[in-house]
Amino acid sequence: MVRGGKMSRVDQPSMRGFSACLALIRRDLTLTFRSPGQAINPMAFFLMVATLFPLGIAPDREVLSELAAGVIWIGALLAVLLSLDSLFKSDQDDGALDQLLMSPHPLPLLVLAKVFSHWLTSGFCLTLMAPLLAIMLHLPSEAFSPLMMTLLLGTPVLSLAGSIGAALTVKVQRGGVLLTLLSLPLYIPVLIFATGAVNAAMQNMPYTGHILWLSVFLILGVCLAPLAIAGALRVINE
Amino acid sequence: MLNVVQLSCERDDRLLFSNLSFQLGSGEILQIEGRNGAGKTSLLRIIAGFSSSLSGDIFWNDQPLSTVYADFRLDCFFLGHKPGLKLDLTPLENLVWRARLSNTIINREVLLAALDRVQLAGYEDIPCSHLSAGQLRRVAFAGLIASPARLWILDEPFTAIDIEGVSWLERLFDEHTHQGGMVLVTSHQPLNDRQGKLRKLNVEHFGEERSVDGERGQDVQG
Amino acid sequence: MNWTFFHKLGSPKWFYDISGKWLPWLQVSSLVLILVALVWGLAFTPPDYLQGNSYRIIFIHVPASFLAQSIYMMMATAAAVTLIWRIKLADMALKVMAPVGASFCILSLVTGAIWGQPTWGTWWVWDARLTSMLILLFLYIGIIALRGAIHTTEAAAKACAILSLVGVVNIPIIKFSVDWWNTLHQGATLKLTEKPSMAPEMLWPLLLAILGFYLFFTMVMVLRLRIEIISRERKTRWVKELVS
Numbered sequence: 260m261v262r263g264g265k266m267s268r269v270d271q272p273s274m275r276g277f278s279a280c281l282a283l284i285r286r287d288l289t290l291t292f293r294s295p296g297q298a299i300n301p302m303a304f305f306l307m308v309a310t311l312f313p314l315g316i317a318p319d320r321e322v323l324s325e326l327a328a329g330v331i332w333i334g335a336l337l338a339v340l341l342s343l344d345s346l347f348k349s350d351q352d353d354g355a356l357d358q359l360l361m362s363p364h365p366l367p368l369l370v371l372a373k374v375f376s377h378w379l380t381s382g383f384c385l386t387l388m389a390p391l392l393a394i395m396l397h398l399p400s401e402a403f404s405p406l407m408m409t410l411l412l413g414t415p416v417l418s419l420a421g422s423i424g425a426a427l428t429v430k431v432q433r434g435g436v437l438l439t440l441l442s443l444p445l446y447i448p449v450l451i452f453a454t455g456a457v458n459a460a461m462q463n464m465p466y467t468g469h470i471l472w473l474s475v476f477l478i479l480g481v482c483l484a485p486l487a488i489a490g491a492l493r494v495i496n497e
Numbered sequence: 498m499l500n501v502v503q504l505s506c507e508r509d510d511r512l513l514f515s516n517l518s519f520q521l522g523s524g525e526i527l528q529i530e531g532r533n534g535a536g537k538t539s540l541l542r543i544i545a546g547f548s549s550s551l552s553g554d555i556f557w558n559d560q561p562l563s564t565v566y567a568d569f570r571l572d573c574f575f576l577g578h579k580p581g582l583k584l585d586l587t588p589l590e591n592l593v594w595r596a597r598l599s600n601t602i603i604n605r606e607v608l609l610a611a612l613d614r615v616q617l618a619g620y621e622d623i624p625c626s627h628l629s630a631g632q633l634r635r636v637a638f639a640g641l642i643a644s645p646a647r648l649w650i651l652d653e654p655f656t657a658i659d660i661e662g663v664s665w666l667e668r669l670f671d672e673h674t675h676q677g678g679m680v681l682v683t684s685h686q687p688l689n690d691r692q693g694k695l696r697k698l699n700v701e702h703f704g705e706e707r708s709v710d711g712e713r714g715q716d717v718q719g
Numbered sequence: 720m721n722w723t724f725f726h727k728l729g730s731p732k733w734f735y736d737i738s739g740k741w742l743p744w745l746q747v748s749s750l751v752l753i754l755v756a757l758v759w760g761l762a763f764t765p766p767d768y769l770q771g772n773s774y775r776i777i778f779i780h781v782p783a784s785f786l787a788q789s790i791y792m793m794m795a796t797a798a799a800v801t802l803i804w805r806i807k808l809a810d811m812a813l814k815v816m817a818p819v820g821a822s823f824c825i826l827s828l829v830t831g832a833i834w835g836q837p838t839w840g841t842w843w844v845w846d847a848r849l850t851s852m853l854i855l856l857f858l859y860i861g862i863i864a865l866r867g868a869i870h871t872t873e874a875a876a877k878a879c880a881i882l883s884l885v886g887v888v889n890i891p892i893i894k895f896s897v898d899w900w901n902t903l904h905q906g907a908t909l910k911l912t913e914k915p916s917m918a919p920e921m922l923w924p925l926l927l928a929i930l931g932f933y934l935f936f937t938m939v940m941v942l943r944l945r946i947e948i949i950s951r952e953r954k955t956r957w958v959k960e961l962v963s
Contacts, residue, residue: 265645266596266604274567275600282597286583286590293585293624354579360547362598363570369598423885427878431868441861441882444854445889448896455900476892487885494877495869497548509872510954 276364280372283359287376297345298380301338305385308334309392320397327396328406328457334392335385335410336417336446340439342381343421346373347429347492356429360496367485370492374422374485382414398457405460405470409453412473419480420445426491449476498522499544499648499679504553506539513539514703517553519696521648526670526680528688531700537683538578538652540700544681545575545650571600574646578653580637584626588612588636591625595640604643611639630657642669649673651682664689729806731948732957738941745938752931760924767921773837778925780830782932783823787855790820790936794862795887798880808944810876811951813883814866815943819936821859828852847897854893858886872951 291298312330313323350356359369389410393403424441428434456469498521505515513536521527529537543551546566555562557569582591592608612621615635625633634657641649649670655663667689670680674694682688688695760778767774794816800809831849832842843849862879869875917925952958 264607264610264643266601266607266643267645275597279597279600282594286586286594289590290583290585352579353583354577354581355583357547357575357577357579358581358595358598361545361570361573361575363567363600364598423881427865427882428868430874434868437861437864437868440857440864444857444861444886444893447854448889448892451896451900472896479892483888487881491878491881493547493549494881495874497542497874497877510951 274364276368279362279364280368283369283372284376284379287373288379291376291380297342298384301342301381302384302388304341305334305338305388306392308337309395313396324397324399324461327393327398328402328454328461330396331389331392331398331406332409332413332450332454332457335382335389335414336450338385339381339414339417340421340442341435342377343418343425343442344435344438346377346422346425348425348434351429351496356492356496360492366489366492370422370426370488371481371485374418374488377422378415378418382410382418386410386414399461401463402457402460405456405466408470409456409473412470412477413449413453416449416473416476416480417446419484420449423484423487423491426488427495429492430495449473452476498558499681500556500559501544502554502556504540504543504551504555506536506543506551508536508539512704514700517698517700517703519698521679521681523647523677523679524674524694526674526682526688526695528695528697529681529683529700530697535700535704537700541575541650541652541681541683545573546570569648572646573648573650574599574641574644575650576637576641576652576654578656580633582625582633582636585624587622587624588617588628588639589621591636592640592643596643599644599646601645607643608639611643612636614642615639631659631662634658635662638666638669647677648679649681651680653683653685655684655686729804729808731808731811731952732955734808735945735948738945742938742941745934745941749931749934749938752927752934756924756928756931760921760928764921764924765918770838773834776830776834778928780827780834781925782929783827783830784852785929786932786936787820787824787827787852790816790823791855791858791883791887791890794820794883798883798887801876801880802884807951808948810880811944811947812940813876813879815940815947817859817862817866817879819939819943821856821863823936824852824856824859828856847894847900850897850900851894854897855890858890862886 309330312326316322316326347356350359359373360366362369386407389406390403393406398406421438421442423445424438427441428438431437452469452472456466456473459466459469500520502518504517506513517540519527529540531537539548542548544555546562546569549563557565560568562569581595582588583594586594589605589608589612592611593603596603596608609618609621612618615638617632617635617639620628620632625636628636634654638654641651654666658666663686670682670688671694673680757778761775764775766772794813797809797813797816800806801813828849831852835844836842862882865882866875866879869878949958949961953962
């Protein structure tokens with residue numbers, strides 16, 4: 260190879276957007292793997308919320324099983340918010356965000372890849388942890404599967420909707436509280452339907468409707484949120 | 498070819514520059530000068546397409562820039578104040594993700610050769626957090642060397658670079674322009690004009706002599 | 720189509736000049752209407768056969784709730800205009816409307832609570848419409864806070880516009896989910912598509928009050944917008960001439 264030669268570029272008709280997305284996901288997962296604190300802290304927070312509720316209310320089995328779905332979901336919601344703060348901010352701080360914005364690939368696509376890797380390291384891990392919390396809070400066994408289903412469908416929506424707020428506050432110093440304020444109204448529908456499904460299951464009622472609505476939110480989120488996030492990132496970095 | 502016509506930029510009620518026009522053709526270097534806050538970085542970011550709200554026209558290969566962003570970005574390498582490297586990744590990993598984002602086919606040999614040229618051979622598997630500020634810049638330059646982009650937009654590339662590095666970078670510019678590339682660079686330091694290809698443009702000449710400053714002063718006193 | 724009128728509408732100077740002529744009319748008509756409606760509603764309409772006199776708070780509660788919701792829609796419209804046509808005046812309108820909308824939202828919540836005490840026996844219930852209104856207040860506060868947190872005017876303008884549009888997509892979803900979640904509130908007092916179930920002697924002062932509140936909002940907005948125009952255009956010649 261020639262010393263100091265150049266790499267060749269893919270010809271324009273074959274834009275490799277998918278390969279760029281994979282590279283981005285791989286990069287973000289590697290980063291999380293190398294400094295796992297970013298992913299572990301929200302999980303520890305999740306566990307702590309589940310510990311504090313029985314201490315603050317009552318260790319009573321009846322009361323806790325009533326509250327369990329809500330506590331787990333609120334804990335997951337806050338944990339996701341906690342992890343969202345650094346999603347774009349770390350890229351903004353070291354200048355990597357400029358490279359993202361300068362990419363010839365569609366920004367919404369790249370953003371979707373970033374949100375996906377965020378979900379893998381936050382929402383997905385929280386979902387895996389949820390059964391442990393469900394046992395701690397005496398969630399009835401018939402509610403386990405709806406809880407897991409709602410978490411699997413709902414936490415990606417939390418990542419997507421919250422990323423809009425994260426993009427808007429990317430240049431705000433100590434923007435954590437603002438991020439919470441911007442994201443909570445977007446989280447309310449998810450919270451309502453997710454806890455609704457678990458509570459319906461606990462009363463032996465059908466919960467398919469809830470699950471379907473959560474799927475609708477997920478589809479809406481995947482279609483619309485990347486556009487808003489990309490728009491926000493461009494606007495803030497003008 | 499880059500053609501900038503009658504560009505104006507206003508930031509927060511402050512006119513940075515107006516009626517700024519220039520052309521940058523194949524094999525040319527343009528150095529943007531001006532004191533701090535004169536709008537050098539704003540100018541580069543507008544040209545790089547970060548900002549869509551501008552008055553004036555920018556043409557890339559005779560097409561309005563806003564219609565050929567993807568084309569332009571394929572052929573442009575932007576390096577800002579911050580090198581844009583992830584400190585937890587190794588130099589090689591950083592070069593790989595950046596190349597993938599700019600639609601380049603990864604060639605490990607080329608990347609290693611580029612790292613060798615910036616005197617970072619042997620550092621390819623050491624996390625960037627172990628490197629100094631100057632070395633981080635060099636990693637970014639390695640990306641520049643390996644990239645097929647024709648237009649380089651570099652904002653203060655000489656920061657954290659030693660004297661040797663400066664002349665090395667100038668040679669790199671010469672080589673790039675020799676191959677038909679274009680370089681748009683801001684710098685406080687005067688660049689050496691080796692082959693008569695260097696042109697300079699002072700942003701301040703396009704700014705208004707600000708009466709604004711006077712008013713601000715009065716505000717403070719009052 | 721000739722778009723000049725549209726761009727003329729977007730010129731701050733033109734708006735400042737024309738709104739100066741509207742302002743006295745707006746001030747007088749809104750105050751007169753509100754005064755007439757309130758005196759009529761509070762003193763002359765008969766008491767409700769179920770709720771007695773406590774229902775009279777609707778003459779404030781209903782117009783405030785109407786405004787809280789429609790101001791958000793107006794903000795979303797202004798946001799779309801800001802993003803699509805980049806008209807500065809639209810962003811100024813977006814900026815000055817947010818605190819007014821939030822105030823009407825708070826007014827609606829507070830009067831609702833005062834009405835709830837004698838009617839339901841409690842200040843606050845987690846009913847669907849109350850909750851939606853509370854979430855609407857969060858949306859308003861979010862927009863106001865975001866504007867305060869971003870220091871560049873242009874970036875703040877576009878960021879708030881994006882947030883308003885995201886909010887407007889979200890509002891029907893919130894409304895629907897909250898309805899699903901719980902419904903206790905009495906049905907809507909006024910529906911445009913149906914024949915009003917209210918007695919006409921109560922309806923007329925209510926309609927007057929709503930009209931008065933809308934005019935009052937327009938007046939407040941014009942006043943605030945004029946101040947905003949002066950402060951943002953302070954570098955231009957016409958403002959300098961105006962001030963000196």
